[in-house]
Amino acid sequence: MTTDLVILVLFILGLAFMALEAFVPTFGLLGLAGVGSFIAAIVMLNGHDVFYGIPVNMPLLIGLGIIGVVVLAASFLYTRKTLKKGISAGAEIMPGMSAKVISWTGTSGRVRVDGEEWAASGPEGLVPGDIVIIQSRDNLTLILKKDA
Numbered sequence: 001m002t003t004d005l006v007i008l009v010l011f012i013l014g015l016a017f018m019a020l021e022a023f024v025p026t027f028g029l030l031g032l033a034g035v036g037s038f039i040a041a042i043v044m045l046n047g048h049d050v051f052y053g054i055p056v057n058m059p060l061l062i063g064l065g066i067i068g069v070v071v072l073a074a075s076f077l078y079t080r081k082t083l084k085k086g087i088s089a090g091a092e093i094m095p096g097m098s099a100k101v102i103s104w105t106g107t108s109g110r111v112r113v114d115g116e117e118w119a120a121s122g123p124e125g126l127v128p129g130d131i132v133i134i135q136s137r138d139n140l141t142l143i144l145k146k147d148a
Contacts, residue, residue: 004052007044014038018068027079031072039065094134098147101130111142118142 017034024030042061049056099111104126111120111132122132122144132144
């Protein structure tokens with residue numbers, strides 16, 4: 001394989017990996033490989049005046065490499081920030097929320113939480129309309145305690 005062909009393959013792989021990073025959730029791994037491939041091609045291209053009949057503009061290529069690194073760094077920072085953020089939706093945030101009893105028999109019944117109806121278990125003596133606190137969740141059943 002000639003040097004020119006290797007450079008061309010590295011450019012194509014670099015651009016393809018950076019484009020794939022936008023669609024495949026690899027947390028920057030494909031983008032890192034793409035930037036590395038692109039920079040390796042730029043380094044190998046140094047000293048060439050013409051590449052497959054196209055004039056080589058090194059400042060432009062270096063600028064594109066820097067833009068790739070900046071975009072990759074921004075994606076890493078955004079991913080890190082997003083992963084540090086706490087859970088803000090779903091059943092995991094339910095403990096501590098209040099619920100309204102819809103129907104109750106003995107120690108089990110149905111409650112409404114944020115417009116959704118859930119099966120629940122808790123203390124005896126609850127009546128429809130009571131406000132209770134969600135203590136935990138066991139699969140699709142909420143464990144309740146009486147609101148103090």
